[in-house]
Amino acid sequence: MEKIKQNAFVKKAGFNRIILVGVMLLMYLAFGALTKGNFFGMSRILNIMNYVYFLGFLSLGVTFVIATGGIDFSIGPVMFCCALVSGYSFLTHGVPMAVALVLSVVIGLLFGIFNGYLVAYWKVPPFIVSMASMNIAKGIAAVFTKTQSVSWPQSSDPNGWYRNFVKMGNIPTGLIIFLVAAIICGIILNKTKAGRYILCLGSNKEAVRLSGVDVKKWEMLAYVICGILVGIAAIFFVGAYTTVQPGYGDQYNNEAIAGCVMGGTSMAGGLASIGGTVIGVLIISLLQQGILALGFSKDYQFIITGFIVIAAVYADVSARRRKN
Amino acid sequence: MGEVILTMKGIDKSFPGVHALDHVDLEVRKGEVLALMGENGAGKSTLMKVLTGIYKKDSGTITYEGKEVEFKNTREAQDAGVVIVHQELNMLGHLTVAQNLFIGREFKKGITIDDKKMNEEAKKLFEKLNVDIDPTEKMSNLTVGKQQMCEIAKAVSFDAKVIIFDEPSAALTEAEIEEMFKIIRDLKKKDIAMVYISHRMDEIKVITDRVTVMRDGTYVGTLITKDCTKEDIINMMVGRVIYEDPKTHSAVPADAPVVLKVENLNAGKMVQNVSFELHKGEILGFSGLMGAGRTETARALFGADPKESGDIYINGEKVTINSPEDAVKYGIGYLSEDRKRYGIVVQKTVAENTTMACLYNFMKGIFIDKKKEEKVAQDYVDALATKTPGVDQLVVNLSGGNQQKVVIAKWLARNCDILIFDEPTRGIDVGAKNEIYKLMNKLAAEGKSIIMISSEMTEILRMSDRIVIMCEGKKTGEIDIAEATQENIMNLATREIN
Numbered sequence: 139m140e141k142i143k144q145n146a147f148v149k150k151a152g153f154n155r156i157i158l159v160g161v162m163l164l165m166y167l168a169f170g171a172l173t174k175g176n177f178f179g180m181s182r183i184l185n186i187m188n189y190v191y192f193l194g195f196l197s198l199g200v201t202f203v204i205a206t207g208g209i210d211f212s213i214g215p216v217m218f219c220c221a222l223v224s225g226y227s228f229l230t231h232g233v234p235m236a237v238a239l240v241l242s243v244v245i246g247l248l249f250g251i252f253n254g255y256l257v258a259y260w261k262v263p264p265f266i267v268s269m270a271s272m273n274i275a276k277g278i279a280a281v282f283t284k285t286q287s288v289s290w291p292q293s294s295d296p297n298g299w300y301r302n303f304v305k306m307g308n309i310p311t312g313l314i315i316f317l318v319a320a321i322i323c324g325i326i327l328n329k330t331k332a333g334r335y336i337l338c339l340g341s342n343k344e345a346v347r348l349s350g351v352d353v354k355k356w357e358m359l360a361y362v363i364c365g366i367l368v369g370i371a372a373i374f375f376v377g378a379y380t381t382v383q384p385g386y387g388d389q390y391n392n393e394a395i396a397g398c399v400m401g402g403t404s405m406a407g408g409l410a411s412i413g414g415t416v417i418g419v420l421i422i423s424l425l426q427q428g429i430l431a432l433g434f435s436k437d438y439q440f441i442i443t444g445f446i447v448i449a450a451v452y453a454d455v456s457a458r459r460r461k462n
Numbered sequence: 463m464g465e466v467i468l469t470m471k472g473i474d475k476s477f478p479g480v481h482a483l484d485h486v487d488l489e490v491r492k493g494e495v496l497a498l499m500g501e502n503g504a505g506k507s508t509l510m511k512v513l514t515g516i517y518k519k520d521s522g523t524i525t526y527e528g529k530e531v532e533f534k535n536t537r538e539a540q541d542a543g544v545v546i547v548h549q550e551l552n553m554l555g556h557l558t559v560a561q562n563l564f565i566g567r568e569f570k571k572g573i574t575i576d577d578k579k580m581n582e583e584a585k586k587l588f589e590k591l592n593v594d595i596d597p598t599e600k601m602s603n604l605t606v607g608k609q610q611m612c613e614i615a616k617a618v619s620f621d622a623k624v625i626i627f628d629e630p631s632a633a634l635t636e637a638e639i640e641e642m643f644k645i646i647r648d649l650k651k652k653d654i655a656m657v658y659i660s661h662r663m664d665e666i667k668v669i670t671d672r673v674t675v676m677r678d679g680t681y682v683g684t685l686i687t688k689d690c691t692k693e694d695i696i697n698m699m700v701g702r703v704i705y706e707d708p709k710t711h712s713a714v715p716a717d718a719p720v721v722l723k724v725e726n727l728n729a730g731k732m733v734q735n736v737s738f739e740l741h742k743g744e745i746l747g748f749s750g751l752m753g754a755g756r757t758e759t760a761r762a763l764f765g766a767d768p769k770e771s772g773d774i775y776i777n778g779e780k781v782t783i784n785s786p787e788d789a790v791k792y793g794i795g796y797l798s799e800d801r802k803r804y805g806i807v808v809q810k811t812v813a814e815n816t817t818m819a820c821l822y823n824f825m826k827g828i829f830i831d832k833k834k835e836e837k838v839a840q841d842y843v844d845a846l847a848t849k850t851p852g853v854d855q856l857v858v859n860l861s862g863g864n865q866q867k868v869v870i871a872k873w874l875a876r877n878c879d880i881l882i883f884d885e886p887t888r889g890i891d892v893g894a895k896n897e898i899y900k901l902m903n904k905l906a907a908e909g910k911s912i913i914m915i916s917s918e919m920t921e922i923l924r925m926s927d928r929i930v931i932m933c934e935g936k937k938t939g940e941i942d943i944a945e946a947t948q949e950n951i952m953n954l955a956t957r958e959i960n
Binding site: 331337346347351352 | 764766786787789790791796798803804805806807808809810814818819821822825828829830832872876
């Protein structure tokens with residue numbers, strides 16, 4: 139029996155995750171120290187968690203797309219489009235709250251189908267498709283709302299019950315739902331046919347095709363799953379902040395992708411970690427709140443997440459290069 | 463005959479596991495065209511790459527214009543006047559002819575490129591070669607033939623004294639070849655030495671003065687073209703002793719049913735009206751030289767590439783195959799020559815690759831039954847004697863032979879009865895090769911039917927029950943193993959002299 143090197147790659151992924159958790163804790167302590175304990179307060183923690191939920195759903199969604207070797211730059215604006223169109227329908231057209239929430243997910247789903255079909259069946263590069271649908275989403279939202287911001291009902295309103303998804307009294311329902319969603323995503327990715335083929339085609343699409351697998355269908359499915367999760371993200375966004383403005387949302391693309399890639403999902407495709415994505419999202423959210431707590435403007439955060447994406451992707455690329 | 467301009471003596475070159483060139487000699491004279499011939503893998507291209515500095519030789523000497531030289535790269539070789547004209551054209555379609563000719567050495571006027579001067583120079587060059595090409599034309603608007611002329615013109619513009627043509631006629635029409643020959647004759651008159659690599663006997667007879675034959679990385683001999691026949695050359699090309707025992711008769715019973723019948727398959731230039739039958743339990747060898755269209759035939763049959771026409775029958779029933787999905791449904795498995803790109807997902811485990819084509823057999827509701835998957839994968843690891851520490855090992859960590867076994871396991875797990883092995887032992891070391899051979903024989907004995915595409919003559923003669931020979935996209939013959947010899951196979955694999 140010849141000696142073959144034990145699977146170092148999986149081991150390394152586990153190791154990286156441990157490091158990430160360490161980084162997260164250190165960041166938390168550092169922000170705490172810099173803000174003289176201010177950062178440990180309950181309200182700050184709630185702020186962080188509010189950010190984690192919607193960003194987490196975006197990041198989970200884009201994890202599936204990146205696993206196929208693709209990319210989606212439309213998630214942030216599509217999330218805003220979902221929140222704006224469904225919210226406006228509720229406010230102006232008298233659509234019931236429950237229907238509005240379903241509508242949000244359906245809009246996300248439609249964008250997922252649109253993106254996925256163009257990428258998988260028409261072979262339009264994902265970069266181009268998602269850049270275009272980002273603008274389409276912004277445009278639709280602006281036209282539909284006549285470029286006005288939409289304020290979803292407050293908790294005191296009879297229709298404010300949707301906010302219970304984020305927090306019901308003292309129960310952090312958002313956290314529970316997010317973790318359950320993450321576990322379901324993990325199961326889909328690792329234990330179902332869809333996940334298996336999504337990861338395999340991300341690694342070597344032609345080999346999977348030549349095995350007689352309908353690769354187009356599975357590739358499209360990744361975008362569809364992403365779309366649904368983006369639609370859910372919209373609910374958590376308004377559940378936390380209630381007000382949405384047309385024309386925005388791009389900044390969350392970078393943060394969601396940063397969370398995903400930092401967690402060990404490879405931009406080259408074929409390798410994805412839901413657990414890593416969850417930790418990545420926590421780190422990004424901590425950073426976001428930390429920077430605000432230190433009194434810097436949000437713009438500093440753009441700079442930092444920008445560099446994080448580059449650093450995480452560079453780390454992935456150079457790890458691959460070393461292996462070859 | 464002209465004086466000697468270039469001598470290569472005792473050139474030796476090894477790659478890990480392969481002795482590519484074994485003390486090869488070559489001599490080129492001024493004003494002659496020397497044909498360099500040999501089967502696939504004989505070492506022709508390697509020798510030319512050593513000459514032009516792409517590879518570094520292990521030993522031997524190169525003497526050029528009376529001085530010993532060793533070019534460090536193609537640039538250095540070019541500057542000295544040794545230029546190679548590649549089979550694939552290295553042209554940029556969106557630039558003009560003149561811009562392509564002088565790429566990397568543009569004429570400048572201050573800091574801007576002097577297109578006018580380049581066009582003038584290109585025009586002078588074409589006039590010298592008697593070629594009618596407009597230097598301001600966009601390269602992509604030219605025919606392949608004209609583009610090839612530009613490649614040659616570019617070579618000449620380096621003030622070349624030795625020009626190497628690496629299968630220059632592969633993509634050309636008869637008329638274009640004729641035009642190219644005119645240029646070559648012209649260059650001969652200018653005392654330029656040329657090496658002409660080609661598989662086409664008729665061209666060799668028409669254009670070359672001498673023929674140097676290589677076989678398995680060694681120098682066999684040199685003949686004067688006008689004094690020799692096609693048979694002489696083929697005998698030199700294949701005259702090796704076959705050590706591994708060749709099959710002497712077909713192991714397939716005469717009444718074995720036809721499992722696959724292909725009729726008039728057409729797919730582009732590389733697959734023209736190909737028809738053949740495959741019997742149950744048979745190993746059908748597909749022989750031919752590089753670019754004969756064997757892989758293209760297999761891919762078209764398998765639905766990996768689109769086909770234009772042709773009927774496929776499986777067990778007597780006409781079937782439609784438009785995608786690999788269809789082919790797999792009818793029990794056809796394709797093992798590509800390029801395993802890493804088309805065969806396996808290297809970043810996934812042995813188990814995951816084994817069940818790739820039949821995952822539906824391993825579902826428990828919506829979940830993959832990983833226990834069953836691992837068990838079945840382990841069964842195939844045992845049955846095929848795949849060397850791996852476990853079925854959870856990433857395939858990237860396995861050797862070539864064992865990767866090939868994983869691909870075989872994939873198709874066996876899918877229960878495929880027709881297996882297309884495309885160069886089954888490429889990149890696999892000798893010991894593992896024998897194992898793959900044994901495995902293929904065992905599969906055939908168990909009733910699987912195998913199409914084996916191979917460029918190795920020994921492999922063809924050792925494994926096949928029957929041999930289909932292709933040349934330039936057409937089937938040129940079919941021989942039973944009992945009648946097959948290296949000579950008659952090579953005869954069918956090379957083009958006839960018109």
